[in-house]
Amino acid sequence: MTFINYAAKEINCKIVYYGPGLGGKTTNLQYIYNKTAPDRKGKMISLATEADRTLFFDFLPLDLGSIRGFTTRFHLYTVPGQVFYDASRKLILKGVDGVIFVADSQRERMEANVESIRNLESNLRDHGFDLKTVPSALQFNKRDLPNAMPVDEMYRMLNYKREPTFEAVAVQGVGVFDTLKAVAKQILVELRKR
Amino acid sequence: MEVVFEPEFRRLEDALKRLRQDANAKAVFLIDKNGQHIAAAGETEEFDSTSLASLTAGNVAATDGLAKLIGEREFSVLFHEGQRDHIHISIVARRAILLVIFDERSSLGLVRLRVKRASVELKKVFDEMDRKAIPEEGVTEPSPFSEITDEDIDALFSE
Ligand SMILES: Nc1nc2c(ncn2[C@@H]2O[C@H](COP(=O)(O)OP(=O)(O)OP(=O)(O)O)[C@@H](O)[C@H]2O)c(=O)[nH]1
C-alpha cells in the first residue's frame, strides 16, 4: 500500500519479488544492493536458512530521489520460493504495490514457474488484489544456462496479461534494473491516476 | 493508499513523545502493519528505523498467522526481553504497530500501562485520518501527483 506522508514529504511503495525456489529473487536484491550508492539504500535484511535459502523474506529499502518534492522510497521484498513456505509468502504480499515475477529459464523448472504464478494469483486474491491489475513485470532469469528454454516458448507459458517482460542473468546483473524500473514506473503512474 | 497530513502527523508525534516520557522509554516507534515507518520519538538515532519497521511488521505478521492457526483473532501484545533492552510491541487501531524500546529505567508494568493510554489517543488520530481519506462532496483536492510526468519518473532512475 503506497504510504504518503505529507509532513515528512515522503512516498513509500512496496515491491515484492515472487517466483519458484532458487529462481534468483534474492540474487536480484543482492545485485541492486551492491550497485546502489550508500546514501540511496538502507541495510539489506535477509532472513535465511543456514543454506542461504530465504526463510521469511529479504528486505532492501531504496531511495530513488525526489519527485515533485517528495522523497520516493521503494521497499523491496523477496518471498521464500520453496513450496512449503506458503504461509510466509502470503504474509509478505500484504500491502503490496507491485510484483516482479522471477521465472527460472531452465526447462525442468517450467512446471515450478507455472505453479508459482498460480500461487501468486491466489495469494493476491486472498489479500483482495487481482494480478490482472496489480503493477507487475515478468523476468526470465538464468538466460546464461545451456538448458534455458527459448524466450518465446516461455512467454507463451508464463505471460499473464502482456506485462513487461525481461531476459535476465541476475548473477551478472543483466536485466535486473530494467525489471525493477518497469514496475516502479507502473506504480508511479497509478499514483498519478488517483 | 495510506495518507498522512501534517496536523495528524504532529498529533501522532506528540502522542509518541508523551508516551516516551511517561513510560521512561528509550524510544518509541509507530509502524504501519505493512512495514512502513510512520513516526517516532526518543533516542531514535540509535536505531535503524527502516529495518526496525520491516522486521517488526514481519514479526507481527508471523505472530498474527500463528494466532489464526490456533483460532485466536490476534495476540495483542508481544514482549521480547533482552539483557539490557526490552521490546514491547502492541497493535493500535488494528492497523498500526506501536514499538517501545526500554531498559532498566522503566518496567514492563509501567510500559504496559502507558501504552494503553497512548493507544487511545493514537486511535483517535487514525480515525481522523480515515475521515479525511473520504473526500467530502464537491471538494476535490488536487493531488500533487496528478501532475507527475513521464519525464519526472524517468528522472528518478537516471540519477
Ligand atoms: N547461472 C545462473 N545462476 C543464477 C542466476 N541467478 C541466480 N542464480 C543462482 O541461483 C541460486 C539461487 O538463487 P537465489 O537468488 O538464492 O534464489 P531465490 O529465488 O531467492 O530462492 P529461494 O530463496 O529459495 O526462494 C544461487 O546459487 C544463485 O547464484 C543466473 O542468472 N544464472
Ligand SMILES: [Mg+2]
Ligand atoms: Mg531467496
